[in-house]
């Protein structure tokens with residue numbers, strides 16, 4: 453309770469999945485959260501649902517499309533108007549179409565451009581609009597949602613992985629360039645998390661296979677990432693900057709042959 457008292461937060465893509473869970477947890481810790489998402493009514497409904505409990509913070513819904521700089525600027529203005537400032541910006545929207553974002557030789561170049569804009573360019577633009585407010589207030593925390601796809605190679609989603617890798621490096625640049633003005637910038641890198649995006653994009657047998665290759669025998673829930681975002685938004689993480697927290701059930705911690713070698717323990 454109240455780990456985020458008096459923090460003003462903007463989360464892009466907060467009407468669903470991980471972003472929604474992060475918004476709810478932040479409100480439960482006392483934050484004022486702008487739920488920024490494509491459809492204004494949906495964002496407002498999600499905010500109303502979050503506000504229905506007796507949490508110490510509160511949520512406000514706003515329309516925002518992170519593909520448009522005008523819309524991003526309006527989102528930041530709205531947060532400043534509504535809350536009086538911004539302490540935390542979560543650049544959370546991201547994704548790619550796995551039917552177009554394939555292996556390199558079959559990669560649709562239009563999808564490459566779209567994914568770079570959705571995942572990387574939007575993170576640059578929103579940070580550009582939010583940073584002056586944070587700097588003039590003496591500091592702030594930027595949290596970028598990336599992915600294990602930005603840490604290791606995969607058989608498909610080339611553009612997704614490359615764009616998330618760009619954001620991991622951007623996280624270090626923001627931390628380096630504005631640390632002296634009190635800005636911290638960190639990332640969260642989820643592995644498979646049970647959200648609408650995961651269910652829509654991956655067949656059940658692929659999700660089961662990911663679980664099989666995780667060190668932990670589970671697939672994460674949105675709250676598993678949301679709590680890490682609460683930590684990065686709070687002053688508890690005041691000495692942490694430029695880092696990316698990996699929350700993937702141990703997928704990238706273990707050798708790829710660990711799963712097949714597990715069988716040797718049973719012989």
Ligand SMILES: NC(=O)c1ccc[n+]([C@@H]2O[C@H](COP(=O)([O-])OP(=O)(O)OC[C@H]3O[C@@H](n4cnc5c(N)ncnc54)[C@H](O)[C@@H]3O)[C@@H](O)[C@H]2O)c1
Pocket residue numbers: 464465466467468469470471488489490491516517518519544545546547597598599600641642643644645646647648649650
């Ligand atoms: N779910 C996973 O397994 C997983 C794994 C690794 C990384 N991630 C990352 O987590 C983030 C969110 O994933 P999720 O699974 O919670 O997704 P989700 O589909 O549940 O939610 C995404 C939200 O973003 C909104 N959105 C989409 N385009 C937008 C735009 N242009 N402007 C504003 N809002 C927009 C959607 O309306 C939706 O509410 C992404 O950055 C994704 O890459 C997810």
